[in-house]
Amino acid sequence: GSCKKAGLLLWRKLMPIVPYDQREGFIWLNGQLVPWGDARVHVLTHGLHYASAVFEGMRAYDGQIFKLTEHNQRLHESAKILDFEIPYSVAELDKAAREVLRANKLADAYVRPIAWRGSEQMGVAAQATKINLAVAAWDWGSYFDPAARTKGLRLKIAHYRRPDPRTAPAKSKAAGLYMICTIEKHRAEREGYADALMLDWRGQIAESTGANIFFVKDGVLHTPLPDCFLDGITRRTVIGLAKQRGLKVIERAILPEEMADFSECFITGTAAEVTPVSEIGPYRFAIGDITRNLMDDYSALVHRAKAGTAKIAAVG
Ligand code: PMP
Numbered sequence: 001g002s003c004k005k006a007g008l009l010l011w012r013k014l015m016p017i018v019p020y021d022q023r024e025g026f027i028w029l030n031g032q033l034v035p036w037g038d039a040r041v042h043v044l045t046h047g048l049h050y051a052s053a054v055f056e057g058m059r060a061y062d063g064q065i066f067k068l069t070e071h072n073q074r075l076h077e078s079a080k081i082l083d084f085e086i087p088y089s090v091a092e093l094d095k096a097a098r099e100v101l102r103a104n105k106l107a108d109a110y111v112r113p114i115a116w117r118g119s120e121q122m123g124v125a126a127q128a129t130k131i132n133l134a135v136a137a138w139d140w141g142s143y144f145d146p147a148a149r150t151k152g153l154r155l156k157i158a159h160y161r162r163p164d165p166r167t168a169p170a171k172s173k174a175a176g177l178y179m180i181c182t183i184e185k186h187r188a189e190r191e192g193y194a195d196a197l198m199l200d201w202r203g204q205i206a207e208s209t210g211a212n213i214f215f216v217k218d219g220v221l222h223t224p225l226p227d228c229f230l231d232g233i234t235r236r237t238v239i240g241l242a243k244q245r246g247l248k249v250i251e252r253a254i255l256p257e258e259m260a261d262f263s264e265c266f267i268t269g270t271a272a273e274v275t276p277v278s279e280i281g282p283y284r285f286a287i288g289d290i291t292r293n294l295m296d297d298y299s300a301l302v303h304r305a306k307a308g309t310a311k312i313a314a315v316g
Pocket residue numbers: 057207208209210211212229230231232233234235268269270271
């Protein structure tokens with residue numbers, strides 16, 4: 001029974017998956033599709049040593065990449081914030097992502113563009129480095145255990161906090177900003193939680209390690225103002241969907257103690273989609289109608305984006 005199930009889950013977790021550098025297919029690298037195994041970097045690469053790298057994560061549904069252009073625009077912005085310019089236009093990046101999907105015969109997939117500084121210069125200064133760009137895609141089902149959609153996620157409150165925007169380039173989807181996320185995700189998983197809730201430098205609620213957060217109180221949605229973390233594309237989409245349902249959405253500073261008065265909670269992100277949260281530290285949440293409706297609306301929207309009703313996708 002449950003013992004067998006627990007064993008299966010453990011096996012899944014420990015079973016070696018095919019390493020990401022040893023898969024089959026094609027990756028778009030600096031202007032062309034190359035065989036998967038040929039998309040390599042040298043150990044003396046600025047991006048590796050100094051985290052001069054920015055990336056994106058998008059999902060394709062039924063062969064159509066949701067919010068493709070918005071993601072590639074954000075990639076451009078992220079690079080600018082890190083003081084480099086991506087040598088391909090947003091339109092070229094859109095085209096590259098579609099080519100990668102086609103070459104790998106993927107319809108439902110996660111798409112990962114990444115831009116990084118190369119090997120032409122080592123040291124903090126990097127003006128002479130070439131900017132590299134790769135786009136890969138792979139099959140990536142549910143980001144969390146699919147049971148979370150019905151049971152909700154358990155989150156642990158993180159030790160590290162999202163930095164003050166004067167301390168880090170908070171608006172950039174920069175590789176370096178994920179350092180504390182990995183530490184906190186590991187700490188949470190070690191203790192049996194699915195993820196961590198990060199507060200910000202002021203002690204206000206910020207986000208999880210890879211998704212934005214929403215709460216429900218008396219039929220109204222409350223979500224933190226994204227002033228020191230990513231204003232997620234999914235976050236903005238869900239705010240639009242909520243408003244279409246006539247729901248009120250309040251973006252404001254939220255203190256952790258307020259969680260005692262919230263009835264529902266969910267997180268939003270490209271990988272996480274809309275996933276309910278059942279527990280954060282000592283606080284408990286129900287998976288209520290608002291969460292369920294928004295999960296359904298989001299799912300319908302990302303799949304409908306294909307059917308030529310792209311206007312609906314313009315919400316938020
Ligand atoms: N915050 C963090 C730290 C993330 O990694 C992500 C995923 N990109 C998000 C929020 C949500 O962003 P989006 O909805 O644009 O995927």
